Amino acid sequence: MSESSAGRDNRLSGERRLELHAALRGYYAILDRDDRDLAELLVTAAGARVLQVRIKPGSAAEVLAVARMAREVTRAHGALLVVNDRLDIALAVDADAVHLGQDDLSLEGAQKVASGRLAIGISTHNLDQVERAVVGGADYLGFGPVYATGTKENPDPIAGVDMLRAAVALAGEVPIIAIGGITPERGEAIAAIGAAGAAAIASVNGAADPAAAGRALATWWRMPPPR
Numbered sequence: 001m002s003e004s005s006a007g008r009d010n011r012l013s014g015e016r017r018l019e020l021h022a023a024l025r026g027y028y029a030i031l032d033r034d035d036r037d038l039a040e041l042l043v044t045a046a047g048a049r050v051l052q053v054r055i056k057p058g059s060a061a062e063v064l065a066v067a068r069m070a071r072e073v074t075r076a077h078g079a080l081l082v083v084n085d086r087l088d089i090a091l092a093v094d095a096d097a098v099h100l101g102q103d104d105l106s107l108e109g110a111q112k113v114a115s116g117r118l119a120i121g122i123s124t125h126n127l128d129q130v131e132r133a134v135v136g137g138a139d140y141l142g143f144g145p146v147y148a149t150g151t152k153e154n155p156d157p158i159a160g161v162d163m164l165r166a167a168v169a170l171a172g173e174v175p176i177i178a179i180g181g182i183t184p185e186r187g188e189a190i191a192a193i194g195a196a197g198a199a200a201i202a203s204v205n206g207a208a209d210p211a212a213a214g215r216a217l218a219t220w221w222r223m224p225p226p227r
Contacts, residue, residue: 020140025049049078082121125145126159127167130143146161158181169194
């Protein structure tokens, strides 16, 4: 087997990639704590079709426990499960995807370990990182922070809407999820640029009515495209 064909065998099948792309459209939910009620709400009343487990800080045992719970919830409601950072835990709970940061295991290394069992998303913060992830065969990208965010202790520089627009154009058919400071009101600009969807933590999970906030964010991707 050639090196190029071996690389292709380590990537997601076409059918599973289509399923992933359909699920990514709109509101991308993030579960940031051990809360089954919240997990249920995000993939039902809030309307997310993807739920990412992101527990920071958290031990391996804590992340594993939340991921197992989230796997039960997502299976029950037909949503996809993504585990942040931890490829080992994503494989252990039979997640649908793992989402890796720039300082985590490399995309190539993750592809070799996952062997097509998982979709692989990559966090990107500039156009060079977008290009490398696309060339490397990432299944989708997170890009940002588009706006100022308080969910990271040491956030990357704000990318802004114009750089997000450039990233979407550069990524081509690879879906981009906008991240960082996303609110339901900002969803309009994000959707108009052509991002596949948007992730939100504080503006949904911390809202007085998380279900309404999630639905409001998702609404922008159900609008007809501008003429």
